[in-house]
Each structure stands twice: as structure tokens, then as C-alpha cells.
Amino acid sequence: MYKYLTLFFSVTLFCCGCKSNSVPNKFIQPNAMTGLLVQIHLIDGSLYNNVQVQDTLYKYGMGKYLAAFKRFNTDSAQFRKSLVYYSNDPDKLSAIYDKVDLRIKAMSDSVNQVQAKERTATHKADSLRLDSIKKANMKPKTAAQKADSVKQLKVKQAINLKRDSVKKLNHRLKPNAVPIK
Incomplete structure (x- = not known):
């Protein structure tokens, strides 16, 4: 009898110890969740930068959120369920948000590089214009001058x-x- 009890508890402990790392199909997969969270946070940022009048977030935001959900073939209910699922497993959620952070930083860096190039181009154009004005002023003077x-x-x-x-x-x-x- 002692052998059977030991065997039963060993099998139970082994089954409880085995934990699947895969995400069930009813939830959004980690890669898709990363992309969706990037889009959600970009939409949030764009909405909060606009002038906020009553119902502005609802008026302008719902269409953007629905477009993001449509792009990832999901809806807000499945997004909420998936977010709750990942919230119960902090390691997975942390890994997803690390990827989200990297993607948003990469986007920000690329925008900053483009803006820097535009600033240098306008600076060069302004300096060329100022140089031409200086050259015009440095022309040889006439006898009367x-x-x-x-x-x-x-x-x-x-x-x-x-x-x-x-x-x-x-x-x-x-x-x-x-x-x-």
C-alpha cells in the first residue's frame, strides 16, 4: 500500500510540475500580441497629444483602435482576455513588453534620424543663402561709394x-x- 501511495503522489507531483510554455490558441500569440501592443501604445500616444475636448478620445480613438484590432484579426474582447492571461504570467508579459519597448525605441530612433537629416539640410540651405548675401555685400565698391x-x-x-x-x-x-x- 505504501508503494501505491508513493507512486500516486509522485505521478501527481510530476504532472503538476510539468508546465506548458505554449500559449493556448484561444489567446493572442506572443508575436502578434507584441505587434498589437505596439500599435495600441502608438495610438494612445497620438490621441493624448491631440487637444482633448469632451468625447475626443471616443470620437477619434475608436476608429483607430478598431483598425488596429482588424489588422491583427482580433477584437477588443479577445485582446482583454489575452492581456489578463499574460498578466497572470509575469515572465511572458515582461518578455512581450521588452520586445514592445525595443520596437518603439527603434521607431523613435529612425524618426530622430530623419529629423536630424532634415535639420542639417535646412541648416545648409540657410547657410548657403547667408553666404550668398555676404558675397553680394562684399562686391567691389564703385568710385562714388x-x-x-x-x-x-x-x-x-x-x-x-x-x-x-x-x-x-x-x-x-x-x-x-x-x-x-
Whole structure:
């Protein structure tokens, strides 16, 4: 009798210890769940960036969510059931969300690269435009412009001479002043 009890408990323990890692067919498979969660989170992000007026999320969001579910051949009820199933197995859910995180980061990096290329292209265009403006300003001056600039230079020199003479005069009027060289 002792042998039968030991055998019974051993078989029971062995059967309970064997756990299947496969996901039942009634739930969304991990790869499809990863893609669906990426789409759901992208839709959430786009909706929360819009101006939120009453019923905005319902008005604009339902169509986007339904399109995502249709793309993955599922519906919201099956998505909820699958999410509950994966929530009961944290290791599987963590693995799925690691993949979701990687995919969203890859998308973000590609968008950032495109934006950086656009910024450099606009920067180059702006710098070329500024260079052409500078070159236009650096054209050789005509004789009239040169004569005008010579007149302006003479006026500036005259003003500077007057300032110097005023400084010397003020300095001479002060007692114990050290002469300016």
C-alpha cells in the first residue's frame, strides 16, 4: 500500500510540475500580441497629444483602435482576455513588453534620424543663402561709394581729434595732473 501511495503522489507531483510554455490558441500569440501592443501604445500616444475636448478620445480613438484590432484579426474582447492571461504570467508579459519597448525605441530612433537629416539640410540651405548675401555685400565698391567712405573716414578722424583735445584740456585744468603722452 505504501508503494501505491508513493507512486500516486509522485505521478501527481510530476504532472503538476510539468508546465506548458505554449500559449493556448484561444489567446493572442506572443508575436502578434507584441505587434498589437505596439500599435495600441502608438495610438494612445497620438490621441493624448491631440487637444482633448469632451468625447475626443471616443470620437477619434475608436476608429483607430478598431483598425488596429482588424489588422491583427482580433477584437477588443479577445485582446482583454489575452492581456489578463499574460498578466497572470509575469515572465511572458515582461518578455512581450521588452520586445514592445525595443520596437518603439527603434521607431523613435529612425524618426530622430530623419529629423536630424532634415535639420542639417535646412541648416545648409540657410547657410548657403547667408553666404550668398555676404558675397553680394562684399562686391567691389564703385568710385562714388569709395569717395563717400573716404569722406566718412575724414569726419571720424576729425571727431576723434576733437575728443582728444577736450581730454587734454580737462586734464590740464585738474591740479596735480599727470601729463598725457
